Amino acid sequence: MTIETTTTGILALIAIMTVVTLATRFGGVFVMSFVRISPRIESFINTMASSVLIAIIVPMAFSGDAGAVAALSVTAALMLALRKPLPAIAAGIVAAGLVRYLV
């Protein structure tokens, strides 16, 4: 099934995207409201939460260019050393810009 990108067609496509995205925003919480939160489930949720971040970042580092790798390494090093997010993030972005300028 295809929708032509006419004026109403575009609105329909945006509406479809909105509904699908909304379903992902609501779905997890909706399903959880039927689950009894045992310590085991709570442990699952908490470990999963930080794993989401890792699962976003690791493939980003592996598929990215030298700039991406530099950004993530510098951010990680500074975050572990200083425990201050803003300087760590800023230095990471500068590193990406620098590496891309030089390479």
Add this chain to the structure above:
Amino acid sequence: MRLEFFRLFPISLFVVAFGAAFGLAATQKGLPPLDAILMSTTVFAGASQFAAIEMWGNEVSVLPLVAVVFAINSRHLLMGASLYPMLKDVSPGRRYSLLLLLTDANWAVSAQDYQNGKRNLEVILGGGLVLWLAWIVGTWLGVYFGGLLQNPKSLGLDMVLGCFLLAMALGGKKSPRVLVAWTVAGLASLAAWRWLPPNTHVVVGALAGGAVGFFWLEKQDAEASDESAEAEDGAVP
């Protein structure tokens, strides 16, 4: 809540830049300006909007569009679920209103605070609002003044969210169990990224990491409170 609005203000400036890049890409693909802004306002999920724009033409196939948007945004399912221990205490109306604004950056802050023993739903609201407004303003800028920001990549702007999420992860509680979970999550996401359909790696990796937590329960340890005190002053101001 106002505090949380300003807490995410710095990252929002970068979201404006992303939004501008999206606005530019959308108009180049033939999406009318107002429709691009409408999409950013109602969908509010950058990566999936970029992917949708890639599929744009004189006509758009609905099922592939739905599949791609769902796959990219399926991480919201897990992010929302992880907030449930906090959200179960608020009324359903308020609960689902907050979720309208759920996105990576404000969720990461809230999840990190929760790991450190602090309930913070205000950041979902306040941080979500500033991110949403930044996304709309950015799209608007990109649509009308797209030429201003031709190559955000050369400035490293594409790495802002990655660096932000990494800083949030490393600022959280670290125990042997968490490190094992992260290793499993990292390997599983890489494997999924290599061998499974596109855009499934986040969910696969996160569930694999969660499985570690499911089978390996942590004793209520005293050292957790030391860690949280230390991480407290590391939070984004």
